[in-house]
Amino acid sequence: MFSLEGITKTIQDWLFSSFSPTVALLIECAIIILLAIALFALLGLVLVLMERKVAAHIQIRLGPNRVGPGGMFQTVADTVKLIMKEGLTPDMADKFLFNLAPFIVMIVAMLLLAPIAFAKNFQIWDINIGVLYVSAVSSLSVIGILMAGWASNNKYSLLGAMRSGAQIVSYELSAGLAILSVVVLTGSLQISDIIESQKDGWWLFKGHIPVIIAFVIFLIAVTAETNRAPFDLAEAESELTAGFHTEYSGMRFAFFFLAEYINIFIVCSIGATLFLGGWMPLHIGNWESFNHLMDYIPSSVWFMGKTFFLIFLIMWFRWTFPRLRVDQLLNLEWKYLLPISLFNILLVTLIAIMGWHF
Amino acid sequence: MEAAAIIFYLISAFILGTGILAVTTRKIFRSAIWLLFSLVGIAAMYFWLQVEFIAAVQIIVYVGGIVVLIIFSIFLTQQSGKEMAKPVTRRSLFGALAVVFGLALIYSIIAQYGFAEQATRPFGVTVDAIGTQMLSTTDHGFILPFEVVSMLLLASMIGCIVIAMKNRNTNDPEQQGPAGAKLMIHADFTSTQTDKEA
Amino acid sequence: MFLKEYIKDVYNGVTSLLKGMRKTGYYFFHTKEIITEQYPDNRDTLKLAERFRGEVVMLHDENNEHACTGCTACELACPNGTIKVITKFDMTPEGKKKKAVDTFIYHLELCTMCNLCVEACPTGAISMAQNFEHSVYDRNKLTKRLNKPGSKVREGVE
Numbered sequence: 001m002f003s004l005e006g007i008t009k010t011i012q013d014w015l016f017s018s019f020s021p022t023v024a025l026l027i028e029c030a031i032i033i034l035l036a037i038a039l040f041a042l043l044g045l046v047l048v049l050m051e052r053k054v055a056a057h058i059q060i061r062l063g064p065n066r067v068g069p070g071g072m073f074q075t076v077a078d079t080v081k082l083i084m085k086e087g088l089t090p091d092m093a094d095k096f097l098f099n100l101a102p103f104i105v106m107i108v109a110m111l112l113l114a115p116i117a118f119a120k121n122f123q124i125w126d127i128n129i130g131v132l133y134v135s136a137v138s139s140l141s142v143i144g145i146l147m148a149g150w151a152s153n154n155k156y157s158l159l160g161a162m163r164s165g166a167q168i169v170s171y172e173l174s175a176g177l178a179i180l181s182v183v184v185l186t187g188s189l190q191i192s193d194i195i196e197s198q199k200d201g202w203w204l205f206k207g208h209i210p211v212i213i214a215f216v217i218f219l220i221a222v223t224a225e226t227n228r229a230p231f232d233l234a235e236a237e238s239e240l241t242a243g244f245h246t247e248y249s250g251m252r253f254a255f256f257f258l259a260e261y262i263n264i265f266i267v268c269s270i271g272a273t274l275f276l277g278g279w280m281p282l283h284i285g286n287w288e289s290f291n292h293l294m295d296y297i298p299s300s301v302w303f304m305g306k307t308f309f310l311i312f313l314i315m316w317f318r319w320t321f322p323r324l325r326v327d328q329l330l331n332l333e334w335k336y337l338l339p340i341s342l343f344n345i346l347l348v349t350l351i352a353i354m355g356w357h358f
Numbered sequence: 359m360e361a362a363a364i365i366f367y368l369i370s371a372f373i374l375g376t377g378i379l380a381v382t383t384r385k386i387f388r389s390a391i392w393l394l395f396s397l398v399g400i401a402a403m404y405f406w407l408q409v410e411f412i413a414a415v416q417i418i419v420y421v422g423g424i425v426v427l428i429i430f431s432i433f434l435t436q437q438s439g440k441e442m443a444k445p446v447t448r449r450s451l452f453g454a455l456a457v458v459f460g461l462a463l464i465y466s467i468i469a470q471y472g473f474a475e476q477a478t479r480p481f482g483v484t485v486d487a488i489g490t491q492m493l494s495t496t497d498h499g500f501i502l503p504f505e506v507v508s509m510l511l512l513a514s515m516i517g518c519i520v521i522a523m524k525n526r527n528t529n530d531p532e533q534q535g536p537a538g539a540k541l542m543i544h545a546d547f548t549s550t551q552t553d554k555e556a
Numbered sequence: 557m558f559l560k561e562y563i564k565d566v567y568n569g570v571t572s573l574l575k576g577m578r579k580t581g582y583y584f585f586h587t588k589e590i591i592t593e594q595y596p597d598n599r600d601t602l603k604l605a606e607r608f609r610g611e612v613v614m615l616h617d618e619n620n621e622h623a624c625t626g627c628t629a630c631e632l633a634c635p636n637g638t639i640k641v642i643t644k645f646d647m648t649p650e651g652k653k654k655k656a657v658d659t660f661i662y663h664l665e666l667c668t669m670c671n672l673c674v675e676a677c678p679t680g681a682i683s684m685a686q687n688f689e690h691s692v693y694d695r696n697k698l699t700k701r702l703n704k705p706g707s708k709v710r711e712g713v714e
Contacts, residue, residue, distance in 0.1 A: 058580045060589050096388075140422070143394060143421065146429050
């Protein structure tokens with residue numbers, strides 16, 4: 001049967017048998033970088049199209065349907081347009097930081113790709129602090145946004161950046177606590193351990209109501225962290241034109257746009273890994289034949305299916321809910337999400353200690 | 359030279375270079391950004407040493423917390439976009455002197471003791487071990503400092519709440535808000551006068 | 557009780573959000589609800605809403621007769637001077653002078669399709685048509701004469 005594990009192993013063996021270890025490692029790095037960039041481009045194209053189609057269908061419209069069959073090449077055309085456009089730099093802007101900011105945002109998104117397990121044994125770096133690494137590095141992306149907002153020398157950009165900073169810093173707490181509840185149940189930060197612990201059922205089903213609460217809080221918090229509606233105050237069109245990327249145009253704007261979608265993909269894949277078992281197929285108790293049937297579906301399909309389901313959920317949020325005000329945003333975090341998740345983590349700890357989960 | 363050594367020197371050069379830029383640049387926001395890069399470089403150094411937990415904590419605490427705080431305070435400062443004046447020559451002279459003496463002190467200590475021999479077994483600490491040690495009550499456990507630090511954090515949190523809490527005193531102008539609102543609605547001047555008398 | 561209020565708040569918030577998501581989810585999965593008209597493609601089968609207003613026309617019957625008496629009520633009702641009625645005096649068989657419409661000028665480029673002229677017309681001579689493809693290369697073509705040449709007022713319409 002087709003398996004990514006076999007392919008990676010074959011390539012690794014071949015490289016190490018025909019080159020010296022250092023050269024083989026360098027070639028592997030190059031392959032990974034190429035794959036990551038290809039994945040970025042593909043994800044950007046697919047997710048933007050998906051967003052526009054989902055938005056259209058929710059609003060009883062058709063969405064893009066002119067370029068290619070069913071509008072499939074719309075985003076390709078948009079990308080070509082963005083490449084052709086001139087990248088302007090405002091006169092009084094801090095030019096160095098202005099040009100650096102989109103790259104920071106992209107690099108952070110790229111770093112976050114490292115610990116994600118795309119399929120069985122198909123992972124760039126199975127670091128032993130996996131989840132902590134993700135929450136640490138994702139806190140870097142706020143720097144890119146603050147830098148862009150400051151360097152643009154524009155009041156809207158600055159306001160958008162400050163809102164975004166306040167939002168990301170505060171919602172990181174509840175996202176972290178939601179992640180922590182699964183870590184408490186698993187007893188490990190490593191992604192592969194977390195997936196392995198869900199062999200006999202996903203945490204969402206095994207962990208009773210507290211894990212479901214943690215899942216909901218995680219979804220809300222990551223929606224806020226990726227600056228998406230209903231938490232898109234940082235780029236609220238009606239108030240701040242486009243927030244921190246008001247002054248950006250051409251390919252540098254595209255970088256911000258792409259990074260937003262890559263970040264959605266990454267947080268959704270983390271959510272799928274933590275709560276929905278990553279690449280683990282759906283197994284139900286003792287139904288041997290059912291479990292066997294599920295094993296035939298490749299693990300990468302399971303992973304992508306779960307991730308895209310979560311992405312769809314987040315898009316569904318975006319096109320359903322109205323934008324929050326700043327005070328509502330902070331109230332939601334500090335008066336509702338944080339106390340609930342603090343209480344929730346106590347419950348989860350109780351479950352973990354008493355061994356009440358399945 | 360080994361690849362590991364090359365990477366080490368690259369990271370060190372990055373840390374030192376951005377550190378120097380952080381203190382020499384005359385734009386305060388850029389200074390904060392260079393400081394950030396320097397701290398990220400230190401995190402990279404921890405990754406190079408394969409102490410991933412410390413590296414992640416370095417990023418969370420310094421980059422995600424402290425530098426964001428610094429940047430926020432810069433945003434709220436007036437005229438922070440302006441270039442700062444050049445430092446007085448005398449001041450930079452003394453700064454240079456301090457650097458020289460500091461270097462001399464550190465170098466003398468290093469020269470006296472030298473670097474320790476390379477460890478024979480690989481240095482690897484799991485997160486479990488860190489967690490257990492943090493809460494252990496045995497000889498080399500860290501339960502006491504851990505609890506003391508958490509008391510400190512608790513105290514600062516209570517302080518925050520006290521500062522942010524609304525003053526419920528009757529003299530508070532906020533409390534007189536509704537009376538003023540009533541005045542606007544009814545346009546009843548006699549009632550406000552009785553309020554004042556009362 | 558504070559805790560009870562708090563839990564009620566959370567419950568109400570979550571249920572109201574779910575209600576909204578149910579509605580949008582219904583629309584997402586029911587593609588036949590889509591109301592987009594793919595206009596140039598479905599030009600032949602295009603169905604416009606009954607109350608859609610495209611332009612003002614004067615109704616003529618098969619004898620090339622209309623119901624306009626030239627009373628200029630529409631001209632007076634028009635808020636932005638779209639209509640100009642030029643009248644003339646016809647001689648009735650009894651030898652009396654009678655006011656009649658000579659040229660009914662309609663400036664489509666000024667019209668906002670407000671329907672006030674149609675409502676003002678006492679004889680129902682004009683109405684709103686649904687044609688909306690008005691683009692021309694010369695804006696003079698937008699100034700139209702609504703009564704057809706050689707047409708006259710229908711018998712019995714006062």
